[in-house]
Amino acid sequence: MTVIDIPGSKSVTARALFLAAAAEGTTTLVRPLVSDDTEGFAEGLTALGYEVERGPGAWRVQGRPAGPAASTADVHCRDGATTARFLPTLAAAGHGDFRFDASAQMRRRPLGPLTAALRALGVDLRHEEAKGHHPLRIAASGVKGGRLTLDAGQSSQYLTALLMLGPLTAEGLTITVTDLVSEPYVEITLAMMRSFGAQPTRENDVFTVPPTGYRATTYAIEPDASTASYFFAAAALTGREVTVPGLGTGALQGDLAFVDVLGRMGADVAVTAAGTTVRGTGRLHGLTVNMRDISDTMPTLAALAPFADGPVRIEDVANTRVKECDRLEACAQNLRRLGIPVTTGHDWIEIRPATPRPAEIATHGDHRIVMSFAVTGLRTPGIGFDDPGCVRKTFPAFHQVFQDFRATA
Numbered sequence: 350m351t352v353i354d355i356p357g358s359k360s361v362t363a364r365a366l367f368l369a370a371a372a373e374g375t376t377t378l379v380r381p382l383v384s385d386d387t388e389g390f391a392e393g394l395t396a397l398g399y400e401v402e403r404g405p406g407a408w409r410v411q412g413r414p415a416g417p418a419a420s421t422a423d424v425h426c427r428d429g430a431t432t433a434r435f436l437p438t439l440a441a442a443g444h445g446d447f448r449f450d451a452s453a454q455m456r457r458r459p460l461g462p463l464t465a466a467l468r469a470l471g472v473d474l475r476h477e478e479a480k481g482h483h484p485l486r487i488a489a490s491g492v493k494g495g496r497l498t499l500d501a502g503q504s505s506q507y508l509t510a511l512l513m514l515g516p517l518t519a520e521g522l523t524i525t526v527t528d529l530v531s532e533p534y535v536e537i538t539l540a541m542m543r544s545f546g547a548q549p550t551r552e553n554d555v556f557t558v559p560p561t562g563y564r565a566t567t568y569a570i571e572p573d574a575s576t577a578s579y580f581f582a583a584a585a586l587t588g589r590e591v592t593v594p595g596l597g598t599g600a601l602q603g604d605l606a607f608v609d610v611l612g613r614m615g616a617d618v619a620v621t622a623a624g625t626t627v628r629g630t631g632r633l634h635g636l637t638v639n640m641r642d643i644s645d646t647m648p649t650l651a652a653l654a655p656f657a658d659g660p661v662r663i664e665d666v667a668n669t670r671v672k673e674c675d676r677l678e679a680c681a682q683n684l685r686r687l688g689i690p691v692t693t694g695h696d697w698i699e700i701r702p703a704t705p706r707p708a709e710i711a712t713h714g715d716h717r718i719v720m721s722f723a724v725t726g727l728r729t730p731g732i733g734f735d736d737p738g739c740v741r742k743t744f745p746a747f748h749q750v751f752q753d754f755r756a757t758a
């Protein structure tokens with residue numbers, strides 16, 4: 350049995366940083382993820398005038414319920430969509446002139462439905478270049494609140510940002526959602542808001558957030574379930590047994606449900622209060638699976654799929670086209686480079702079994718493409734990457750940890 354120490358969740362760390370910054374008092378984040386995305390988030394907060402102290406194993410944030418201390422700031426959100434969508438929303442609740450920009454990759458990714466919602470709430474926000482994209486400017490003067498209708502069919506992060514804004518408004522927010530992807534991420538948001546003293550409620554498509562503000566707390570960050578998927582997939586592929594402690598029945602992250610997919614394919618899976626274990630059985634069946642709720646693990650499954658005993662068809666993943674890259678196309682392109690038969694449609698990919706041949710993987714600067722095809726590399730000699738370092742976004746030590754995992758076989 351191999352025990353893997355998976356770094357903290359990116360999604361939980363980003364939310365915890367937002368909530369801590371907005372709370373009354375000092376919050377301690379225990380075992381936050383330390384990676385480009387979360388360091389970028391923390392540095393964005395610092396640029397806005399928040400006090401963030403990053404110590405080993407714990408980050409401390411001095412909350413400012415009134416909003417940023419800075420009256421002007423120029424914030425660079427790097428590649429992080431949580432940063433690029435959550436931070437401007439936090440700043441909108443304060444007072445000052447703030448400019449936000451992001452990497453070329455993140456500039457290409459949309460946030461129009463979020464900025465339109467903020468404008469509908471009276472926020473003075475303008476896009477400096479392309480409509481619905483970074484860079485943007487906000488002349489913030491607080492948010493009164495009210496009712497909104499939101500299409501979160503492209504990204505649940507729009508809804509998460511607005512939900513987290515709710516307690517900071519004068520009158521609270523009621524949000525009616527017309528479409529929603531990645532729904533389990535919204536459940537993470539609601540649970541974490543409650544941990545910081547807010548009282549959001551949900552009735553079907555209607556979310557109500559009273560203007561309670563937030564209270565500081567000590568918050569332990571659970572391991573990242575999307576990151577864990579590479580090691581669970583590796584176990585299923587190689588017949589090994591992998592345990593990830595700290596990611597079990599009490600986990601907030603929906604991506605842990607990836608192990609159910611591995612279970613359907615034939616792996617042995619045990620989820621307990623203490624953690625999750627996957628054991629490969631030598632069986633890896635083909636299947637059809639809807640990954641709308643857990644689409645960050647779509648590339649993990651795509652990279653494992655050639656080894657199944659029948660076709661693997663992944664459905665309802667259109668929004669993977671607006672992630673770090675067009676992930677449906679990137680997966681198809683790389684599988685074809687490996688000699689694997691693949692077909693794709695607007696929101697699906699189907700992969701037929703074949704033996705992969707050596708190839709260089711085109712990463713498109715996407716950490717998940719690297720970590721997913723590293724799993725393929727466990728059974729395929731000669732897999733290389735044009736930009737292996739892009740794993741820094743969520744798991745800077747990935748190559749070392751994966752190499753160590755390999756070596757202990």
Ligand SMILES: O=C(O)C1=C[C@@H](OP(=O)(O)O)[C@@H](O)[C@H](O)C1
Pocket residue numbers: 359360361363431503504505506509530531534644645668
């Ligand atoms: O809220 C979050 O922390 C996230 C939500 C998901 O995005 P979408 O809602 O855009 O699918 C996920 O893919 C992303 O990695 C993190």
Ligand SMILES: C=C(OP(=O)(O)O)C(=O)O
Pocket residue numbers: 428429430431645672673717743
């Ligand atoms: C889509 C991802 O990141 P984000 O949207 O937070 O940039 C991801 O980590 O797979």
